[in-house]
Amino acid sequence: xxxxxxxxxxxxxxxxxxxxxxxxxxxxxxxxxxxxxxxxxxxxxxxxxxxxxxxxxxxxxxxxxxxxxxxxxxxxxxxxxxxxxxxxxxxxxxxxxxxxxxxxxxxxxxxxxxxxxxxxxxxxxxxxxxxxxxxxxxxxxxxxxxxxxxxxxxxxxxxxxxxxxxxxxxxxxxxxxxxxxxxxxxxxxxxxxxxxxxxxxxxxxxxxxxxxxxxxxxxxxxxxxxxxxxxxxxxxxxxxxxxxxxxxxxxxxxxxxxxxxxxxxxxxxxxxxxxxxxxxxxxxxxxxxxxxxxxxxxxxxxxxxxxxxxxxxxxxxxxxxxxxxxxxxxxxxxxxxxxxxxxxxxxxxxxxxxxx
Numbered sequence: 631x632x633x634x635x636x637x638x639x640x641x642x643x644x645x646x647x648x649x650x651x652x653x654x655x656x657x658x659x660x661x662x663x664x665x666x667x668x669x670x671x672x673x674x675x676x677x678x679x680x681x682x683x684x685x686x687x688x689x690x691x692x693x694x695x696x697x698x699x700x701x702x703x704x705x706x707x708x709x710x711x712x713x714x715x716x717x718x719x720x721x722x723x724x725x726x727x728x729x730x731x732x733x734x735x736x737x738x739x740x741x742x743x744x745x746x747x748x749x750x751x752x753x754x755x756x757x758x759x760x761x762x763x764x765x766x767x768x769x770x771x772x773x774x775x776x777x778x779x780x781x782x783x784x785x786x787x788x789x790x791x792x793x794x795x796x797x798x799x800x801x802x803x804x805x806x807x808x809x810x811x812x813x814x815x816x817x818x819x820x821x822x823x824x825x826x827x828x829x830x831x832x833x834x835x836x837x838x839x840x841x842x843x844x845x846x847x848x849x850x851x852x853x854x855x856x857x858x859x860x861x862x863x864x865x866x867x868x869x870x871x872x873x874x875x876x877x878x879x880x881x882x883x884x885x886x887x888x889x890x891x892x893x894x895x896x897x898x899x900x901x902x903x904x905x906x907x908x909x910x911x912x913x914x915x916x917x918x919x920x921x922x923x924x925x926x927x928x929x930x931x932x933x934x935x936x937x938x939x940x941x942x943x944x945x946x947x948x949x950x951x952x953x954x955x956x957x958x959x960x961x962x963x964x965x966x967x968x969x970x971x972x973x974x975x976x977x978x979x980x981x982x983x984x985x986x
Contacts, residue, residue: 639749640687640690641753641756642671644753644900645670645753645782646684647753647858648750648753648787649696649750650691651750653717656712656716660704660803663711667680667687671683678882694725695718696718698716698723698913702713702714708712708866725749725865726748726752729749729752730745730747730755733752733755733759735759737817738767738806739762747796751795758807761787768807770808771810776790777808778809792889813867816856816861817836817854818855818871819852821851822850822851823851825851826876827851827852828979829856830853831890833855835880836855838951839969842969849979850979858886859890862890862897865894869901874904876904876979877898877907878979880912882959883916883917883961884952884959885933885937895907909978909979910941910942910978911975912964913941914945915968915975917945917949917959920960922959923957923960929954931950
């Protein structure tokens with residue numbers, strides 16, 4: 631492709647290339663393509679030229695080998711569109727290098743001219759380049775998704791870019807874009823004067839413990855709903871809860887239920903927060919009374935042991951066996967009636983009582 635030809639690659643086409651590069655299969659049906667086009671060019675949804683815009687973007691990408699349209703065409707409307715696309719592996723290409731060399735990069739992005747990038751990445755960086763040119767002197771700092779919507783027209787684009795080669799030392803950074811990842815709130819309820827924050831994974835279990843602990847909170851000062859995987863990030867909000875010196879966690883006994891607190895524990899340590907530890911008495915009770923639910927993917931012995939290592943020593947063998955057998959124990963097995971009949975579940979709610 632000539633320099634002149636690559637220079638005319640429209641922004642819509644490069645945004646579509648970036649979305650297609652994230653696609654997990656080598657082919658895309660027309661139905662799937664419409665969904666991807668809505669992500670690449672959200673404003674097109676209300677334009678009468680939506681179909682023509684997509685056709686033009688596909689023609690531009692096909693000309694440089696980013697997509698191979700099928701010969702079969704959908705002719706239910708004009709212009710006709712391919713019924714299927716075939717995609718190459720998203721690797722650096724001579725075309726991407728040529729595109730990058732043609733852009734008058736800002737000093738902050740000068741590295742892009744010689745970096746190994748894909749066509750989609752060049753297009754996204756070109757949009758950042760334009761934003762820096764037009765807004766480079768602004769001093770406002772806004773949350774990540776607000777900045778993403780402003781720069782790319784889609785609020786989740788930056789989320790997906792953070793773990794790619796365009797971010798890193800000497801490349802894109804949140805500081806350069808004057809943005810930050812806002813921490814999600816941790817829904818918590820004050821129950822007593824104790825130093826322990828008890829976090830439970832699921833909402834129904836939160837309701838159960840709110841009722842049980844309201845009469846006798848014991849060591850529990852706060853009860854929080856982890857909201858599943860949200861706790862991996864919202865744990866940082868523990869810093870806003872006064873007088874918390876111990877964090878006890880209770881979740882499902884399955885792969886995700888153990889991965890979540892382990893990830894939260896790592897972030898808590900990095901933020902100098904109290905350690906996220908297992909509520910040992912509750913996990914012991916769950917293992918004693920829960921009926922294993924089959925149908926889960928079997929976890930390898932090594933991975934199961936790795937996940938179970940977050941638990942107290944006594945609970946690890948049974949948890950490992952559960953995961954290896956493709957089963958799980960939902961925390962909802964620990965009911966209010968059960969909690970009222972055996973108070974040993976309170977063991978492990980203070981960090982000093984934990985057995986690891």
